[in-house]
Amino acid sequence: MIIVISTILSYLAAVRYRFMLYAGLTMHIAYVMYRGATAGRLPIIGLFDTLLFMSLSIVIFALALRPFLDNKNAFTSSSAASAAVFLFPSLFLSPNNNPLPPVLDTYWFEFHVVLSFFGYALFVLGGILGIIYIKDKGISAERLQYRSILIGYTFFSVAMIAGGIWAFYAWGTYWLWTPKEFWTSILWLYYSLYLHARLHSRFAGRTASILGTAGTLVMLFTYLGVGIFMKSSHSF
Amino acid sequence: MNVKRTIDIASSLMTGIAGLFTLTLLMAVGSIAMLGTGAYESINTMPLFKWINKVSLKDSWWLVLSLVTLSIITANTILCTVRSLIAKTPARSFLLKISPQIMHAGFLLILLAHLFSSYDSFHYVTRIYEGQGIQMSNSTIARFTEIRLLTDKTGFPTGMTAKVTVTEGEDRVLVKKISPNHPAFYNNMGIYLKNVLPYRFPAAMVEISSDSGAIWAFAGGILFFTGNILLVVLKWRHELSSSSLN
Numbered sequence: 001m002i003i004v005i006s007t008i009l010s011y012l013a014a015v016r017y018r019f020m021l022y023a024g025l026t027m028h029i030a031y032v033m034y035r036g037a038t039a040g041r042l043p044i045i046g047l048f049d050t051l052l053f054m055s056l057s058i059v060i061f062a063l064a065l066r067p068f069l070d071n072k073n074a075f076t077s078s079s080a081a082s083a084a085v086f087l088f089p090s091l092f093l094s095p096n097n098n099p100l101p102p103v104l105d106t107y108w109f110e111f112h113v114v115l116s117f118f119g120y121a122l123f124v125l126g127g128i129l130g131i132i133y134i135k136d137k138g139i140s141a142e143r144l145q146y147r148s149i150l151i152g153y154t155f156f157s158v159a160m161i162a163g164g165i166w167a168f169y170a171w172g173t174y175w176l177w178t179p180k181e182f183w184t185s186i187l188w189l190y191y192s193l194y195l196h197a198r199l200h201s202r203f204a205g206r207t208a209s210i211l212g213t214a215g216t217l218v219m220l221f222t223y224l225g226v227g228i229f230m231k232s233s234h235s236f
Numbered sequence: 237m238n239v240k241r242t243i244d245i246a247s248s249l250m251t252g253i254a255g256l257f258t259l260t261l262l263m264a265v266g267s268i269a270m271l272g273t274g275a276y277e278s279i280n281t282m283p284l285f286k287w288i289n290k291v292s293l294k295d296s297w298w299l300v301l302s303l304v305t306l307s308i309i310t311a312n313t314i315l316c317t318v319r320s321l322i323a324k325t326p327a328r329s330f331l332l333k334i335s336p337q338i339m340h341a342g343f344l345l346i347l348l349a350h351l352f353s354s355y356d357s358f359h360y361v362t363r364i365y366e367g368q369g370i371q372m373s374n375s376t377i378a379r380f381t382e383i384r385l386l387t388d389k390t391g392f393p394t395g396m397t398a399k400v401t402v403t404e405g406e407d408r409v410l411v412k413k414i415s416p417n418h419p420a421f422y423n424n425m426g427i428y429l430k431n432v433l434p435y436r437f438p439a440a441m442v443e444i445s446s447d448s449g450a451i452w453a454f455a456g457g458i459l460f461f462t463g464n465i466l467l468v469v470l471k472w473r474h475e476l477s478s479s480s481l482n
Contacts, residue, residue: 099388102395102416150471154464161457169417172359172426172445174453175350177279182267186260193256200249230271 001091003031004052008087011059014080018073021059021080028056039097044113045104046096047089047227053114054223055086057121065125065148070140071132078128108166115159122152123191123219130213134206142205145212146198153191160184179230183222190218247315255309259302266298281361284354310347313340332474335466342460346453353449360445361430366438375405378427382413383438396432398440424448 010024032052035043043049062079069075129145132138163184164174175181194215198208245251270276275295279287288296317337362370369379379401386395395415402410402422412420420427430441 098392099394102393105395106417108417147472150468154468157464158461161461164453164457166417168447168450169419170428171430172419172428172443173280173353173357173447174450175353177270177276179267179270182263182270186263186267189256189260189263193253193260196249196253196256200253202250203253230267 003027004087004090007031008084008091011055011080011084011087015077018076021063021076024080024083025056025059025063028052028059032056035095039095039099041100042110042114043095044110044117045098045100046093048093048095050113050117050223051086051090051093054117054120055083057117058083058086058124061118061121061125061148065129065144068140068144068147069129070138071136074132074136075128075141078131079125082124082128103170106166106169108162108169111162112159112166115155115162119152119154119156119159120219120223122148122155124216126152127213127216130209133209134213142209145209149191149194149212149215153188153195156188156191160188179226180222183226187215187218187222190215243315246311247319248312249316252309252312252316255305255312259305259309262298262302262305266302269295269298281359283357284350306347310344313344317341331466332470335463335470338463339460339467340463342456342458342463345456345459347456349449349451349453349456351449352452353447356448358446359443361441361443363433363439363441365435370442370444372402372422372425372444376402376409376423378402378422378444380440380442383432383440385432385434393432396429396440398429398432398442400427402427 007024007027010020010027014021014024032043035049035052039045039049044053058079062076062083066072066076126145126149129141129148133141133145167176168174194208194211197203197211203211273295275291278290282290288299293300317340320333320337360370364370364380366383367379367381369377372378380398381401382397382399384397385393386397388394397413397415399411399413400420401408402420410420410422414420414427414429416429419429425444425446428443428445430443433439433441
Protein backbone atom coordinates (compact mmCIF):
# COMPACT_ATOMS: atom_id res chain seq x y z
CA MET A 1 0.00 0.00 0.00
CA ILE A 2 2.76 2.47 1.01
CA ILE A 3 4.71 1.82 -2.18
CA VAL A 4 1.60 2.39 -4.32
CA ILE A 5 0.86 5.67 -2.51
CA SER A 6 4.50 6.74 -2.92
CA THR A 7 4.36 5.89 -6.62
CA ILE A 8 1.16 7.90 -7.09
CA LEU A 9 2.67 10.86 -5.23
CA SER A 10 5.84 10.64 -7.32
CA TYR A 11 3.82 10.70 -10.55
CA LEU A 12 1.83 13.66 -9.29
CA ALA A 13 5.06 15.44 -8.36
CA ALA A 14 6.38 14.64 -11.86
CA VAL A 15 3.75 16.97 -13.27
CA ARG A 16 6.04 19.74 -11.96
CA TYR A 17 9.41 18.01 -11.46
CA ARG A 18 10.24 15.58 -14.25
CA PHE A 19 12.90 13.65 -12.32
CA MET A 20 10.13 12.40 -10.01
CA LEU A 21 8.77 10.39 -12.95
CA TYR A 22 11.89 8.21 -12.80
CA ALA A 23 11.56 7.84 -9.03
CA GLY A 24 7.94 6.76 -9.47
CA LEU A 25 8.84 4.45 -12.33
CA THR A 26 11.57 2.74 -10.27
CA MET A 27 9.17 2.08 -7.39
CA HIS A 28 6.47 1.02 -9.82
CA ILE A 29 8.68 -1.54 -11.59
CA ALA A 30 9.95 -2.85 -8.26
CA TYR A 31 6.40 -3.30 -6.98
CA VAL A 32 5.15 -5.04 -10.13
CA MET A 33 8.14 -7.40 -9.92
CA TYR A 34 7.35 -8.02 -6.25
CA ARG A 35 3.72 -8.76 -7.17
CA GLY A 36 4.91 -11.21 -9.82
CA ALA A 37 7.25 -12.94 -7.37
CA THR A 38 4.50 -13.14 -4.73
CA ALA A 39 1.88 -14.53 -7.09
CA GLY A 40 4.36 -16.80 -8.91
CA ARG A 41 3.08 -15.63 -12.30
CA LEU A 42 2.75 -12.49 -14.41
CA PRO A 43 0.72 -10.06 -12.28
CA ILE A 44 -2.01 -9.41 -14.83
CA ILE A 45 -5.11 -10.95 -13.28
CA GLY A 46 -7.75 -8.84 -11.56
CA LEU A 47 -8.41 -5.14 -11.59
CA PHE A 48 -5.70 -4.34 -9.02
CA ASP A 49 -2.88 -5.82 -11.09
CA THR A 50 -4.19 -4.65 -14.45
CA LEU A 51 -4.45 -1.06 -13.20
CA LEU A 52 -0.87 -1.33 -11.99
CA PHE A 53 0.24 -2.75 -15.34
CA MET A 54 -1.75 -0.22 -17.35
CA SER A 55 -0.26 2.70 -15.42
CA LEU A 56 3.27 1.29 -15.77
CA SER A 57 2.79 0.84 -19.53
CA ILE A 58 1.65 4.47 -19.85
CA VAL A 59 4.84 5.74 -18.19
CA ILE A 60 7.18 3.47 -20.17
CA PHE A 61 5.62 4.34 -23.53
CA ALA A 62 5.45 8.04 -22.63
CA LEU A 63 9.21 8.02 -22.02
CA ALA A 64 9.75 6.19 -25.32
CA LEU A 65 7.62 8.64 -27.32
CA ARG A 66 8.82 11.82 -25.59
CA PRO A 67 11.97 12.42 -27.71
CA PHE A 68 9.85 12.72 -30.86
CA LEU A 69 7.81 15.66 -29.56
CA ASP A 70 8.30 19.45 -29.53
CA ASN A 71 6.12 20.19 -26.50
CA LYS A 72 7.76 17.65 -24.20
CA ASN A 73 6.77 19.16 -20.86
CA ALA A 74 3.00 19.14 -21.41
CA PHE A 75 3.22 15.53 -22.62
CA THR A 76 5.34 14.33 -19.68
CA SER A 77 3.13 16.10 -17.14
CA SER A 78 -0.12 14.78 -18.64
CA SER A 79 1.26 11.25 -18.96
CA ALA A 80 2.47 11.26 -15.35
CA ALA A 81 -0.92 12.57 -14.18
CA SER A 82 -2.81 9.90 -16.12
CA ALA A 83 -0.50 7.18 -14.75
CA ALA A 84 -1.39 8.44 -11.25
CA VAL A 85 -5.10 8.47 -12.12
CA PHE A 86 -4.97 4.82 -13.24
CA LEU A 87 -3.04 3.81 -10.12
CA PHE A 88 -5.34 5.61 -7.70
CA PRO A 89 -8.31 3.14 -7.75
CA SER A 90 -5.93 0.28 -6.92
CA LEU A 91 -5.66 1.73 -3.41
CA PHE A 92 -9.23 0.54 -2.80
CA LEU A 93 -8.80 -2.92 -4.31
CA SER A 94 -7.28 -6.15 -3.07
CA PRO A 95 -4.70 -7.97 -5.14
CA ASN A 96 -5.53 -11.43 -6.46
CA ASN A 97 -2.91 -13.78 -5.04
CA ASN A 98 -4.49 -17.02 -6.21
CA PRO A 99 -2.54 -19.25 -8.58
CA LEU A 100 -3.55 -19.13 -12.24
CA PRO A 101 -6.87 -20.88 -12.83
CA PRO A 102 -6.24 -23.78 -15.26
CA VAL A 103 -8.00 -22.07 -18.17
CA LEU A 104 -5.70 -19.03 -17.89
CA ASP A 105 -2.55 -21.10 -17.58
CA THR A 106 -1.20 -20.56 -21.10
CA TYR A 107 1.22 -18.21 -22.83
CA TRP A 108 -1.55 -17.18 -25.23
CA PHE A 109 -3.48 -15.67 -22.32
CA GLU A 110 -0.40 -13.80 -21.10
CA PHE A 111 0.34 -12.48 -24.61
CA HIS A 112 -3.28 -11.48 -25.00
CA VAL A 113 -3.43 -9.48 -21.77
CA VAL A 114 0.02 -7.89 -21.93
CA LEU A 115 -0.40 -6.75 -25.54
CA SER A 116 -3.94 -5.50 -24.87
CA PHE A 117 -2.65 -3.26 -22.10
CA PHE A 118 0.23 -2.03 -24.24
CA GLY A 119 -2.43 -1.08 -26.77
CA TYR A 120 -4.64 0.58 -24.14
CA ALA A 121 -1.67 2.57 -22.80
CA LEU A 122 -0.75 3.82 -26.27
CA PHE A 123 -4.38 4.78 -26.91
CA VAL A 124 -4.33 6.86 -23.69
CA LEU A 125 -1.12 8.54 -24.86
CA GLY A 126 -2.73 9.10 -28.27
CA GLY A 127 -5.55 10.89 -26.43
CA ILE A 128 -3.09 13.08 -24.54
CA LEU A 129 -1.21 13.93 -27.73
CA GLY A 130 -4.51 14.75 -29.43
CA ILE A 131 -5.38 17.23 -26.71
CA ILE A 132 -1.90 18.80 -26.97
CA TYR A 133 -2.35 19.11 -30.75
CA ILE A 134 -5.86 20.58 -30.52
CA LYS A 135 -4.64 23.11 -27.89
CA ASP A 136 -1.24 24.09 -29.31
CA LYS A 137 -1.60 23.17 -33.03
CA GLY A 138 1.88 21.56 -32.84
CA ILE A 139 2.19 19.30 -35.88
CA SER A 140 4.66 17.00 -34.08
CA ALA A 141 1.91 16.18 -31.54
CA GLU A 142 -0.50 15.15 -34.30
CA ARG A 143 2.15 13.01 -36.00
CA LEU A 144 3.05 11.37 -32.71
CA GLN A 145 -0.62 10.82 -31.90
CA TYR A 146 -0.92 8.91 -35.16
CA ARG A 147 2.21 6.86 -34.48
CA SER A 148 1.13 6.15 -30.91
CA ILE A 149 -2.31 4.98 -32.06
CA LEU A 150 -0.90 2.98 -34.99
CA ILE A 151 1.52 1.11 -32.70
CA GLY A 152 -1.24 0.72 -30.08
CA TYR A 153 -3.51 -0.62 -32.80
CA THR A 154 -0.80 -3.12 -33.81
CA PHE A 155 -0.40 -4.35 -30.23
CA PHE A 156 -4.16 -4.52 -29.86
CA SER A 157 -4.63 -6.42 -33.12
CA VAL A 158 -1.98 -8.96 -32.13
CA ALA A 159 -3.65 -9.22 -28.71
CA MET A 160 -6.94 -10.05 -30.46
CA ILE A 161 -5.23 -12.71 -32.57
CA ALA A 162 -3.58 -14.20 -29.45
CA GLY A 163 -6.96 -14.04 -27.68
CA GLY A 164 -8.57 -15.90 -30.57
CA ILE A 165 -5.93 -18.64 -30.45
CA TRP A 166 -6.28 -18.92 -26.67
CA ALA A 167 -10.09 -19.08 -26.96
CA PHE A 168 -9.83 -21.80 -29.60
CA TYR A 169 -7.66 -23.98 -27.35
CA ALA A 170 -9.66 -23.18 -24.22
CA TRP A 171 -13.26 -23.07 -25.45
CA GLY A 172 -13.25 -24.62 -28.90
CA THR A 173 -13.97 -21.38 -30.73
CA TYR A 174 -11.97 -18.28 -31.59
CA TRP A 175 -14.98 -16.03 -31.07
CA LEU A 176 -17.70 -15.86 -28.43
CA TRP A 177 -20.59 -13.42 -28.37
CA THR A 178 -19.84 -11.77 -25.04
CA PRO A 179 -19.96 -8.04 -24.22
CA LYS A 180 -16.19 -7.93 -23.68
CA GLU A 181 -15.38 -9.48 -27.04
CA PHE A 182 -17.96 -7.24 -28.61
CA TRP A 183 -16.43 -4.09 -27.17
CA THR A 184 -12.95 -5.30 -28.06
CA SER A 185 -14.15 -5.45 -31.66
CA ILE A 186 -15.85 -2.06 -31.33
CA LEU A 187 -12.60 -0.56 -30.04
CA TRP A 188 -10.65 -2.15 -32.89
CA LEU A 189 -13.19 -0.90 -35.45
CA TYR A 190 -13.13 2.56 -33.89
CA TYR A 191 -9.37 2.88 -34.25
CA SER A 192 -9.61 1.42 -37.79
CA LEU A 193 -12.04 4.28 -38.41
CA TYR A 194 -9.51 6.79 -37.02
CA LEU A 195 -6.67 5.39 -39.14
CA HIS A 196 -8.80 5.58 -42.29
CA ALA A 197 -10.28 9.00 -41.47
CA ARG A 198 -6.79 10.45 -41.05
CA LEU A 199 -6.06 9.50 -44.66
CA HIS A 200 -9.02 11.50 -45.97
CA SER A 201 -8.44 15.19 -46.69
CA ARG A 202 -11.82 16.10 -45.18
CA PHE A 203 -10.92 14.62 -41.77
CA ALA A 204 -7.12 14.87 -41.64
CA GLY A 205 -5.85 17.17 -38.89
CA ARG A 206 -8.25 18.42 -36.26
CA THR A 207 -11.21 16.05 -36.87
CA ALA A 208 -9.02 12.95 -36.95
CA SER A 209 -7.20 14.17 -33.88
CA ILE A 210 -10.51 14.61 -32.02
CA LEU A 211 -11.50 11.08 -33.12
CA GLY A 212 -8.19 9.73 -31.81
CA THR A 213 -8.67 11.54 -28.52
CA ALA A 214 -12.28 10.38 -28.10
CA GLY A 215 -11.04 6.83 -28.64
CA THR A 216 -9.66 6.95 -25.09
CA LEU A 217 -13.27 6.98 -23.84
CA VAL A 218 -14.13 3.92 -25.97
CA MET A 219 -11.01 2.23 -24.58
CA LEU A 220 -11.99 3.11 -20.99
CA PHE A 221 -15.45 1.65 -21.51
CA THR A 222 -13.95 -1.51 -23.03
CA TYR A 223 -11.49 -1.91 -20.16
CA LEU A 224 -13.59 -0.82 -17.19
CA GLY A 225 -17.15 -0.06 -18.31
CA VAL A 226 -17.97 -3.51 -19.68
CA GLY A 227 -16.93 -5.20 -16.43
CA ILE A 228 -18.97 -2.73 -14.38
CA PHE A 229 -22.13 -2.41 -16.50
CA MET A 230 -22.27 -5.64 -18.50
CA LYS A 231 -22.10 -9.28 -17.46
CA SER A 232 -19.19 -10.94 -19.27
CA SER A 233 -17.01 -14.03 -19.06
CA HIS A 234 -14.06 -11.62 -19.19
CA SER A 235 -14.50 -10.25 -15.67
CA PHE A 236 -11.76 -8.30 -13.94
CA MET B 237 -25.44 6.67 -62.68
CA ASN B 238 -22.83 4.98 -64.87
CA VAL B 239 -20.74 1.97 -63.93
CA LYS B 240 -17.53 3.93 -63.44
CA ARG B 241 -19.20 6.34 -61.00
CA THR B 242 -20.72 3.42 -59.07
CA ILE B 243 -17.32 1.72 -58.77
CA ASP B 244 -15.75 5.04 -57.73
CA ILE B 245 -18.24 5.44 -54.90
CA ALA B 246 -18.12 1.77 -53.86
CA SER B 247 -14.32 1.78 -53.71
CA SER B 248 -13.91 5.22 -52.15
CA LEU B 249 -12.24 5.86 -48.83
CA MET B 250 -15.33 7.82 -47.79
CA THR B 251 -17.53 4.72 -48.23
CA GLY B 252 -15.07 2.75 -46.09
CA ILE B 253 -15.12 5.44 -43.39
CA ALA B 254 -18.93 5.65 -43.45
CA GLY B 255 -19.13 1.85 -43.28
CA LEU B 256 -16.75 1.63 -40.31
CA PHE B 257 -18.62 4.42 -38.52
CA THR B 258 -22.01 2.74 -39.07
CA LEU B 259 -20.71 -0.68 -38.03
CA THR B 260 -19.10 0.71 -34.86
CA LEU B 261 -22.36 2.44 -33.96
CA LEU B 262 -24.53 -0.61 -34.72
CA MET B 263 -22.32 -2.88 -32.63
CA ALA B 264 -22.35 -0.43 -29.71
CA VAL B 265 -26.16 -0.31 -29.87
CA GLY B 266 -26.23 -4.09 -30.25
CA SER B 267 -24.09 -4.65 -27.17
CA ILE B 268 -26.76 -2.81 -25.15
CA ALA B 269 -29.64 -4.55 -26.96
CA MET B 270 -28.04 -7.92 -26.08
CA LEU B 271 -28.45 -7.19 -22.37
CA GLY B 272 -32.18 -6.60 -22.49
CA THR B 273 -33.30 -9.98 -23.81
CA GLY B 274 -32.87 -13.67 -23.10
CA ALA B 275 -32.71 -14.42 -26.84
CA TYR B 276 -28.92 -14.09 -26.67
CA GLU B 277 -28.48 -16.91 -24.16
CA SER B 278 -28.33 -19.42 -27.01
CA ILE B 279 -26.14 -17.37 -29.39
CA ASN B 280 -22.92 -19.19 -28.43
CA THR B 281 -24.43 -22.65 -28.69
CA MET B 282 -25.30 -22.70 -32.41
CA PRO B 283 -24.02 -21.29 -35.71
CA LEU B 284 -24.86 -17.61 -36.05
CA PHE B 285 -27.02 -17.94 -39.17
CA LYS B 286 -29.09 -20.64 -37.48
CA TRP B 287 -29.49 -18.39 -34.45
CA ILE B 288 -30.60 -15.43 -36.61
CA ASN B 289 -33.24 -17.64 -38.23
CA LYS B 290 -34.43 -18.80 -34.84
CA VAL B 291 -34.89 -15.46 -33.07
CA SER B 292 -37.27 -12.67 -34.08
CA LEU B 293 -36.08 -9.66 -36.07
CA LYS B 294 -37.00 -7.54 -33.05
CA ASP B 295 -33.98 -9.09 -31.27
CA SER B 296 -31.58 -9.44 -34.18
CA TRP B 297 -32.25 -6.28 -36.27
CA TRP B 298 -28.95 -4.64 -35.38
CA LEU B 299 -27.03 -7.82 -36.17
CA VAL B 300 -28.74 -8.11 -39.57
CA LEU B 301 -27.93 -4.44 -40.27
CA SER B 302 -24.33 -5.06 -39.09
CA LEU B 303 -24.03 -7.94 -41.57
CA VAL B 304 -25.35 -5.71 -44.37
CA THR B 305 -22.85 -2.98 -43.40
CA LEU B 306 -20.09 -5.58 -43.20
CA SER B 307 -20.96 -6.70 -46.75
CA ILE B 308 -20.59 -3.09 -47.93
CA ILE B 309 -17.24 -2.80 -46.10
CA THR B 310 -16.12 -6.11 -47.66
CA ALA B 311 -16.99 -4.93 -51.18
CA ASN B 312 -15.30 -1.59 -50.47
CA THR B 313 -12.16 -3.33 -49.14
CA ILE B 314 -11.91 -5.63 -52.17
CA LEU B 315 -12.44 -2.80 -54.68
CA CYS B 316 -10.11 -0.43 -52.84
CA THR B 317 -7.40 -3.12 -52.69
CA VAL B 318 -7.72 -3.95 -56.38
CA ARG B 319 -7.64 -0.25 -57.38
CA SER B 320 -4.62 0.36 -55.21
CA LEU B 321 -2.76 -2.62 -56.64
CA ILE B 322 -3.36 -1.68 -60.28
CA ALA B 323 -2.42 1.96 -59.75
CA LYS B 324 1.13 2.86 -60.79
CA THR B 325 3.52 3.44 -57.92
CA PRO B 326 7.26 4.15 -57.80
CA ALA B 327 9.14 0.93 -57.01
CA ARG B 328 10.60 2.34 -53.79
CA SER B 329 7.07 2.96 -52.35
CA PHE B 330 5.81 -0.47 -53.32
CA LEU B 331 6.09 -2.02 -49.85
CA LEU B 332 4.43 1.00 -48.25
CA LYS B 333 1.57 0.67 -50.72
CA ILE B 334 1.24 -3.09 -50.40
CA SER B 335 1.33 -3.34 -46.58
CA PRO B 336 -2.21 -1.92 -45.96
CA GLN B 337 -3.45 -4.22 -48.73
CA ILE B 338 -1.92 -7.22 -46.92
CA MET B 339 -3.82 -6.07 -43.82
CA HIS B 340 -6.99 -5.80 -45.91
CA ALA B 341 -6.47 -9.33 -47.23
CA GLY B 342 -6.03 -10.57 -43.65
CA PHE B 343 -9.20 -8.75 -42.60
CA LEU B 344 -11.13 -10.34 -45.49
CA LEU B 345 -9.89 -13.81 -44.54
CA ILE B 346 -11.05 -13.23 -40.96
CA LEU B 347 -14.47 -12.21 -42.28
CA LEU B 348 -14.52 -15.34 -44.44
CA ALA B 349 -13.66 -17.36 -41.34
CA HIS B 350 -16.64 -15.84 -39.51
CA LEU B 351 -18.83 -16.67 -42.49
CA PHE B 352 -17.78 -20.35 -42.35
CA SER B 353 -18.16 -20.46 -38.56
CA SER B 354 -21.57 -18.77 -38.75
CA TYR B 355 -22.70 -21.37 -41.25
CA ASP B 356 -21.60 -24.70 -39.83
CA SER B 357 -19.74 -24.51 -36.51
CA PHE B 358 -20.74 -27.15 -34.00
CA HIS B 359 -20.51 -27.21 -30.19
CA TYR B 360 -21.79 -29.93 -27.93
CA VAL B 361 -21.21 -29.59 -24.20
CA THR B 362 -22.18 -32.36 -21.83
CA ARG B 363 -21.47 -33.88 -18.44
CA ILE B 364 -19.82 -37.29 -18.42
CA TYR B 365 -18.77 -39.71 -15.72
CA GLU B 366 -15.56 -41.69 -15.60
CA GLY B 367 -15.63 -44.40 -18.27
CA GLN B 368 -18.53 -42.91 -20.23
CA GLY B 369 -18.27 -42.09 -23.93
CA ILE B 370 -19.66 -39.62 -26.44
CA GLN B 371 -20.64 -40.61 -29.96
CA MET B 372 -18.74 -38.27 -32.31
CA SER B 373 -20.06 -39.82 -35.51
CA ASN B 374 -21.72 -43.07 -36.57
CA SER B 375 -18.69 -45.21 -35.80
CA THR B 376 -16.53 -42.87 -33.68
CA ILE B 377 -16.72 -42.77 -29.89
CA ALA B 378 -14.67 -40.68 -27.43
CA ARG B 379 -14.41 -42.32 -24.02
CA PHE B 380 -13.19 -40.47 -20.92
CA THR B 381 -11.18 -42.04 -18.08
CA GLU B 382 -8.71 -40.93 -15.38
CA ILE B 383 -10.64 -37.72 -14.63
CA ARG B 384 -8.57 -35.82 -12.07
CA LEU B 385 -8.78 -32.45 -10.31
CA LEU B 386 -5.44 -31.09 -9.04
CA THR B 387 -5.42 -28.63 -6.15
CA ASP B 388 -2.85 -26.71 -4.14
CA LYS B 389 -2.44 -26.91 -0.35
CA THR B 390 -5.38 -24.54 0.18
CA GLY B 391 -7.69 -26.55 -2.07
CA PHE B 392 -7.55 -24.03 -4.93
CA PRO B 393 -7.85 -25.85 -8.27
CA THR B 394 -4.55 -25.66 -10.13
CA GLY B 395 -5.24 -28.14 -12.87
CA MET B 396 -7.53 -30.83 -14.21
CA THR B 397 -6.95 -33.70 -16.58
CA ALA B 398 -8.76 -36.56 -18.25
CA LYS B 399 -7.68 -39.31 -20.58
CA VAL B 400 -9.63 -39.51 -23.81
CA THR B 401 -9.65 -42.61 -26.00
CA VAL B 402 -11.20 -42.32 -29.44
CA THR B 403 -12.28 -45.51 -31.16
CA GLU B 404 -13.32 -45.94 -34.76
CA GLY B 405 -15.35 -49.15 -34.84
CA GLU B 406 -13.08 -51.64 -33.09
CA ASP B 407 -9.88 -49.62 -33.69
CA ARG B 408 -8.38 -47.33 -31.09
CA VAL B 409 -7.38 -44.28 -33.16
CA LEU B 410 -6.40 -41.73 -30.51
CA VAL B 411 -5.36 -41.78 -26.86
CA LYS B 412 -4.52 -38.46 -25.25
CA LYS B 413 -4.48 -36.78 -21.86
CA ILE B 414 -6.51 -33.57 -22.16
CA SER B 415 -6.69 -30.54 -19.88
CA PRO B 416 -7.90 -26.93 -20.20
CA ASN B 417 -6.03 -25.32 -23.13
CA HIS B 418 -4.81 -28.74 -24.25
CA PRO B 419 -7.62 -30.36 -26.23
CA ALA B 420 -7.38 -33.42 -28.44
CA PHE B 421 -8.23 -33.24 -32.14
CA TYR B 422 -9.61 -35.98 -34.34
CA ASN B 423 -11.17 -35.60 -37.80
CA ASN B 424 -11.47 -31.79 -37.54
CA MET B 425 -13.22 -32.11 -34.21
CA GLY B 426 -11.86 -30.82 -30.93
CA ILE B 427 -12.36 -32.68 -27.65
CA TYR B 428 -12.18 -30.25 -24.73
CA LEU B 429 -12.10 -30.68 -20.97
CA LYS B 430 -14.07 -27.71 -19.62
CA ASN B 431 -14.35 -28.56 -15.96
CA VAL B 432 -13.98 -31.37 -13.46
CA LEU B 433 -17.02 -31.62 -11.22
CA PRO B 434 -16.76 -32.21 -7.46
CA TYR B 435 -19.07 -35.26 -7.43
CA ARG B 436 -18.78 -38.50 -5.49
CA PHE B 437 -17.73 -40.25 -8.70
CA PRO B 438 -15.24 -38.56 -11.05
CA ALA B 439 -17.20 -36.43 -13.52
CA ALA B 440 -16.38 -33.70 -16.00
CA MET B 441 -17.91 -31.18 -18.35
CA VAL B 442 -16.55 -31.89 -21.81
CA GLU B 443 -17.12 -30.35 -25.19
CA ILE B 444 -16.96 -31.75 -28.69
CA SER B 445 -16.69 -28.98 -31.22
CA SER B 446 -15.81 -28.23 -34.77
CA ASP B 447 -15.16 -24.80 -36.24
CA SER B 448 -14.34 -24.74 -39.93
CA GLY B 449 -13.58 -20.99 -39.77
CA ALA B 450 -10.77 -21.31 -37.22
CA ILE B 451 -7.99 -22.12 -39.69
CA TRP B 452 -9.07 -19.24 -41.95
CA ALA B 453 -9.18 -16.87 -39.01
CA PHE B 454 -5.66 -17.94 -38.07
CA ALA B 455 -4.40 -17.43 -41.64
CA GLY B 456 -6.14 -14.01 -41.73
CA GLY B 457 -4.58 -13.09 -38.40
CA ILE B 458 -1.09 -13.96 -39.64
CA LEU B 459 -1.61 -11.97 -42.84
CA PHE B 460 -3.02 -8.98 -40.96
CA PHE B 461 -0.14 -9.09 -38.48
CA THR B 462 2.45 -9.23 -41.28
CA GLY B 463 0.93 -6.25 -43.10
CA ASN B 464 0.53 -4.30 -39.88
CA ILE B 465 4.14 -4.77 -38.76
CA LEU B 466 5.36 -3.84 -42.24
CA LEU B 467 3.21 -0.71 -42.23
CA VAL B 468 4.42 0.41 -38.79
CA VAL B 469 8.08 -0.02 -39.68
CA LEU B 470 7.76 1.67 -43.08
CA LYS B 471 5.59 4.54 -41.80
CA TRP B 472 8.00 5.17 -38.95
CA ARG B 473 10.97 5.27 -41.34
CA HIS B 474 9.02 7.36 -43.84
CA GLU B 475 7.93 9.93 -41.21
CA LEU B 476 11.41 10.08 -39.71
CA SER B 477 12.98 10.73 -43.11
CA SER B 478 10.32 13.34 -44.02
CA SER B 479 10.74 15.12 -40.65
CA SER B 480 14.53 15.15 -41.11
CA LEU B 481 13.99 16.72 -44.54
CA ASN B 482 11.83 19.40 -42.91
